[in-house]
Amino acid sequence: MTPWLILLAPFLILRLGDFLTVGGRQYLDVPLPKHFLDTLVPGVFEGFHTSDHFQIGLLFPLAVLACFGAQTLQQVFSARHFQALVLLCIALVAFEYYQPVLPRIIPKEQFTFLEALKDEPDNVRIINAPSGRGNSKNYLLYQSLSSFPQAEGLISRTPSAAYDYIRANAILDQWHRNREVICSNEYLNGFGMSEALYLAALDQLEKDGFSHVVFHPSLGHGFSIRKSFHPAQPFYSDDNVSIYRLDDLRASCPSQAQS
Numbered sequence: 001m002t003p004w005l006i007l008l009a010p011f012l013i014l015r016l017g018d019f020l021t022v023g024g025r026q027y028l029d030v031p032l033p034k035h036f037l038d039t040l041v042p043g044v045f046e047g048f049h050t051s052d053h054f055q056i057g058l059l060f061p062l063a064v065l066a067c068f069g070a071q072t073l074q075q076v077f078s079a080r081h082f083q084a085l086v087l088l089c090i091a092l093v094a095f096e097y098y099q100p101v102l103p104r105i106i107p108k109e110q111f112t113f114l115e116a117l118k119d120e121p122d123n124v125r126i127i128n129a130p131s132g133r134g135n136s137k138n139y140l141l142y143q144s145l146s147s148f149p150q151a152e153g154l155i156s157r158t159p160s161a162a163y164d165y166i167r168a169n170a171i172l173d174q175w176h177r178n179r180e181v182i183c184s185n186e187y188l189n190g191f192g193m194s195e196a197l198y199l200a201a202l203d204q205l206e207k208d209g210f211s212h213v214v215f216h217p218s219l220g221h222g223f224s225i226r227k228s229f230h231p232a233q234p235f236y237s238d239d240n241v242s243i244y245r246l247d248d249l250r251a252s253c254p255s256q257a258q259s
Contacts, residue, residue, distance in 0.1 A: 001068050004061045011057035014048075049159040106141075113243060114146045116236040117212065126150040127205070127213045129175050129228075130221040138219060151210070170201040178224040183253035195253050202250055213244045 013033055020030035037045040048054060074082050117124050126148050128139045143150050151166075166172040170193060174181035183198040217226055218240060232252035234242040 008061035014054040017051040132220040178221040
């Protein structure tokens with residue numbers, strides 16, 4: 001069992017992450033081995049973006065050690081009692097991890113907005129809002145059905161650097177943080193943004209090829225950013241989504257509306 005324990009040890013240590021964490025609180029003044037390995041061999045260890053990835057390395061050594069344990073128990077118990085013990089262990093594990101599979105039925109009307117986007121004359125490149133790991137599954141389904149290129153903000157198990165583009169854009173950064181943002185030169189409960197900054201963010205999105213923002217109010221965090229689209233008028237809206245061209249958002253700025 002010793003070689004398997006030796007193999008298990010580094011994965012257990014790396015599974016602890018970059019810094020000591022106790023009760024959800026991270027102590028940045030207590031670095032752990034992964035922190036130093038990220039610095040020394042970034043090409044290898046930075047690829048493991050979260051410590052959960054090292055859990056994969058734990059499974060095989062633990063399985064082998066479990067076999068050794070089962071072999072020891074087999075020598076202690078009679079064949080009949082050992083079989084009962086194995087069945088009991090299987091039943092306990094099955095009970096602990098049992099989770100019924102509930103079908104999810106998506107109404108046909110929820111996909112109607114894709115037809116409206118197909119009628120748009122320009123190349124359609126979508127920004128979906130709000131962000132969210134659960135939301136991303138919906139957005140990937142819509143992309144599979146429509147083939148429109150999209151950006152949607154938050155996918156699990158990705159490195160922090162994956163969101164550098166989003167953070168660099170003033171509008172996307174606010175939505176990524178689940179905050180409302182409107183084009184206004186006045187301070188409005190913390191979600192007003194100067195016209196210059198707002199329009200610069202839209203210009204950047206247009207330059208990079210984005211054409212539409214699809215707002216899904218019923219999805220997670222939709223309530224948090226709903227005011228971001230007032231007073232812009234969507235070119236399409238139904239019970240599930242509102243679709244705005246970037247020009248629609250530009251027209252929501254006071255100076256643009258006056259002109």
